[in-house]
């Protein structure tokens with residue numbers, strides 16, 4: 138099977154399994170797991186921040202960030218395509234009692250002027266704008282990348298207006314291998330960020346929330362309240378450390394594969410509106426009367442799994458477990474439709 142459903146489907150490589158097997162562990166709720174401590178220190182230093190917190194999922198890492206940065210009756214400003222709005226079950230309201238102020242960016246990428254214009258004045262009858270969340274790369278935006286300069290401009294607006302800035306960096310390394318920017322250069326522009334180890338990086342489980350000492354101290358309490366305090370989590374953290382050491386650079390291969398698929402799709406008369414392919418996500422529309430249900434069914438019968446991303450829209454995601462040969466084979470299947 139060629140699984141283009143998501144980059145979350147990756148399984149640990151033999152090298153990663155070996156690292157997990159060899160991990161030294163302890164009880165992380167007592168802060169006594171040396172491998173978790175090492176992963177947290179590694180991530181904090183990589184992004185130039187003081188501290189970090191290993192979380193079971195990216196959703197939990199983001200939700201903790203929302204909770205720590207805001208108070209009830211505040212609002213978070215973000216793009217309408219944001220993962221925190223679209224795919225986290227409305228947790229911003231549930232956990233934090235806050236509203237969302239949704240903006241329409243370009244493929245999920247905001248500009249500083251839009252953010253500035255969205256900040257509400259301080260009246261008693263308005264939600265209080267206190268946090269901006271940006272997503273790099275933006276999943277629903279087709280794996281789109283934030284130019285560093287645009288992040289810097291948003292940062293300036295946030296500082297001028299005393300707003301916090303959180304980066305949902307679930308796929309930040311996909312952006313970094315393309316732009317060549319250092320993790321620290323992005324880290325310097327945000328108050329906190331979350332990164333996913335279990336997407337293209339290939340770890341089985343885990344995300345890391347990164348920020349200041351004081352921010353992470355609060356985050357640790359919120360994680361426990363959410364039930365996310367884990368015990369011998371070092372086995373999972375070892376996979377994360379391995380992923381950061383050995384499976385970042387290869388993200389470039391995934392991007393090349395996505396571009397190859399896009400080139401092939403571009404030749405097909407029944408495909409329209411292929412979103413710009415900047416990283417490992419490929420989003421396109423089918424010309425009616427073709428429907429995602431029929432198309433996905435055809436793919437499945439021919440060994441390819443993908444997902445619908447709207448009434449006429451399909452998403453392909455390339456990753457560690459999609460080889461060069463599989464991409465070739467997938468292109469043949471597409472041509473046969």
Ligand SMILES: *Cc1c(COP(=O)(O)O)cnc(C)c1O
Pocket residue numbers: 193194195196197199220221272274275276305307308333336344
């Ligand atoms: C996958 C993802 C997350 C976190 O997802 P989990 O499945 O909870 O780990 C957060 N943000 C973005 C942009 C994502 O793509």
